[in-house]
Amino acid sequence: MDLNTVTAVISPAAPGDWRPGDAWLGGGTALFGEPRPEITRLLDLTAAGWPPLTFHGDHVEVAATCTIAQLAAGLGERFPIVLECCHAFLASFKIWNVATVGGNLCASLPAGPMISLSVAMAGTCVVAGPDGSSREVPAADFVTGEGRNVLSDGELLRAVRLPMATLSARTAYRRGSLFRHGRSAVLLIGRVEPDGELSLTVTAATKKPYVVKNVDGLDDWVDDVHGSPAWRRHLTHRYAAQIRAELMS
Template sequence: MDLNTVTEVRDARERAPWQPGDCWLAGGTFLFSEPQPWIRRLVDLGRTGWQPVTHLPDGALEIAATCTLTQLSRYARTSTAPAAPLVEQCCRAFLASFKIWNLATVGGNLCNALPAGPMISLTAALDGRCLLRSQAGVLRRIPVTAFVTGAGENDLGEGELLRSVTLPARALRRRTAFRQASLSGLGRSGALLIGTLDPSDGTFTLTVTASTARPVRLCFPALPAAAGLRDALAGTVRDDDWFDDVHGLPAWRRHMTFRLAEEVRRELDELRQEPDGRDTRP
């Protein structure tokens, strides 16, 4: 779609005062999908040259905001990290054409803050922390779970930029279980749950997305019993937290969340009991 209100496109490498109507441009798959009448100038990040995926000295993984789905998927297929299969699962949850895969970015998915955003699911489940940069150059880091504040809402200030998301080394060593539900075979996620189990201390974490307006995380010192997980979910997610749109009614989303949560718990329980502790799933 043409953005007929745009009068200028500026290279993000050029320093210039931020103006009303300015908007960061990465992949542009959302910006050009529907009218954006408030935009007057696009600040293009396409030539920043940021490395898509960087392994840090401490073993952490830094994902640039401009990293595309294709680049992230390519990394996942070559990584030996225990959590690497989860990266590919979340990329596939995008259910987009190859054209979108080659343009859509991790940063764009987070900044759009749609409940069904699978990059939100991935980075929230693996303790992701966002690096934000203000127009004055001031940097701040916040967890992904705090960055996404609601459906289509985030914690970005005026002119602030999401530079990258960092996944800590410990999170990449966790065993994972992934579950997704949609009203149709190729439909947008109505519920997407990720469970992780830390092999070093047995910590279990369940991350709920798509069915709720913002990511919800439940942490346990050990894998809970079915009743304990169910009670924790019921006590954490309020009735008005369930998302409501054409892709699923709140009651259905709640039902699927409780059902998928138990499936995740059982899968990780079975994996935990493997004789050598290895993930034997294909």
């Protein structure tokens, strides 16, 4: 969709360039998806030159501008759960080569699979402010509701840090949709903790991500054309039981 109120594109852009009416631009697949008359300038992050993946001893740092294709190529073979979440996009290679990890988190839609991955892997979001400051936010706390997150005006998501320990843990994945190639209506990831306990990450079915030991107490179901709350609740409980049987047997 054309953003016909945009009068300038700043490329490359840095946190200090932000002013009211600006929007950070990554791949743009979410940004250009609907009218945004409040936006007058785009600040291009893709020209910033951030390496897509940076490996450290205990974690891998995924740049916000890392594309889904780069994430799959860099981590998918070693960590199958990464590839599962990449394929949850059900998108063409064109989208895989444009859509970014950061854009998916910042769109903060319930069905965002990069949200699912970041939360399930106990990731940490690195947030940069327009004044040059930086703060870290647990991925589980980054999305606060449908289309809402913790970013303040001018802040941007710089990277997501995924611990190697959680990436290497035993996991199980379940995804449900009303249609074979439809948007995720329920997405659960189970992970075995170091103490042998099971953690369940619930996304797509709920308005924000939840990390729980069991799903009995959840009551925050999404209600839209992709599935009713009752159906999402039923499928969440079914998948949780399957994951528990798979990982705890």
